[in-house]
Amino acid sequence: MKIAIISVSDKGQKLAVTLKNKLDADSTVIKTDLYHKNVKKYFSILFYEYDAIIAIMASGILIRSIAPLIESKVSDPAVLNIDDNGNFVISTLSGHLGGANELTKKVSKLINATPVITTSTDVNKRLGIDVLARDLYLSIDNTDEILFFNKSILEGRQISFIVNFEKNLDYLYKYLKNNTHEIDVSINYSSKINTDEIHVLLQNHKIILKERKIVVGLGCKRGKECNDLYYGLKKSLNDLKMDISRINMFASAEIKKDEKGMLELSDKLNVPINFVDLDKLKLFESNDIQKSEFVKSKFGIYGVCEPSALITAGFDSKLIYKKTSYDGVTIAVAISKY
Known part of the structure; x- marks a missing residue:
């Protein structure tokens, strides 16, 4: 993950330096770059160049800055908001597919802050289909169906996974076993399914999850x-x-x-x-x-x-x-x- 940290105050800048030093020691963080002030100018660049943006500033400044740039949960970067004192880390945008929720948990531990996550599946301790896709490095063919499936999971409905029996999908089975209380899934097999795909079905709704290499x-x-x-x-x-x-x-x-x-x-x-x-x-x-x-x-x-x-x-x-x-x-x- 490539991360940009942007601050507006002197205190926020000091926190940004501290956070960068901690993130740079993480092998899953490819690089961390610092930006200070000139918020309007920088955001229009950062939004398209980084996987995640950590904004150390008032939420009002952040929201007004990113509002014109927001396009889709599929393409928008993860955006986190931290106050100058480092008391709270708020997952603000792209909590699931963008990874903002997981990054919020990581950052809050690094600076001893309180994580704030508001997505329904997370607060109700349910596994969103988009979270599963991100955790297992799978792409989603029809993101418009995410809302339907996540709502169904929240309601406790069982969804069906169809996979090819010739494919080694131990990673999927282990993942579902570890999250057995968060999602109700039945697994069926078909030789007609591509080996790199997982078909997710409920009623007449369907999502195809595909392995990214x-x-x-x-x-x-x-x-x-x-x-x-x-x-x-x-x-x-x-x-x-x-x-x-x-x-x-x-x-x-x-x-x-x-x-x-x-x-x-x-x-x-x-x-x-x-x-x-x-x-x-x-x-x-x-x-x-x-x-x-x-x-x-x-x-x-x-x-x-x-x-x-x-x-x-x-x-x-x-x-x-x-x-x-x-x-x-x-x-x-x-x-x-x-």
Whole structure:
């Protein structure tokens, strides 16, 4: 998640710096940028450049600033509102699909504030269909139906999931088991359903949830064993609250194509691995990747795990887990746009 923090007062600016330092230590936060004053000017840029905006200011200033920019729960960024004293963190916009509710909980813990969340499914301890989609990194084909399904879930009605029995959907089953008191679901199977889809039905209403491609980028020192890579992978997935069965592919640079530990990991987990050509890595540009001069001096590329993951995930993909090191192993995770 790329986050912008904008403040208007001196006290708010100090809080913004404190919060940035804490967020930068989180591997799921790709970058955090600070902005101060010039609210009207900055918001028109931030709204389209960041996944989340944390506004440290009076709610009136925030609401008037974002009102002309709001378009859709599908595309609007998460927006949080914090008072100058850091007493309250309010989930203001895109609570579910944008991730504002989860970010509100995270930020409130970091600054010891009270989280304020008002979405109906959350306050009634029910699992919204859009929350499920976000947590499992699924796209929703018909967002107009979200309201109907969430209302039905609030009323305690049972909804039906139809999946292909040939697909390993352990991540879905585990997730539903952990949230069994928040949603009533029956699961049915059909060979006619695409393996990367989950069809959600109730009466004549339907939503199709589709897996966005999850690619784990791998890097390591020469000779690292499978268990070393597995340890780093597990730690990273725990941070993302992601089950191993949700991974679609591994990726690394072609210079690693004979790395025994990587090949064993791919076989062990039955996850294919793509080794990206060096020429593609040399040409790849992104402001979000961490550049290593050491790797550049040895191989002519600025990095392995992050660019490999982004290239493999496809055009307009983005990082959801920045390069993180685990004793000679580096892990990054990218997700496709759709």
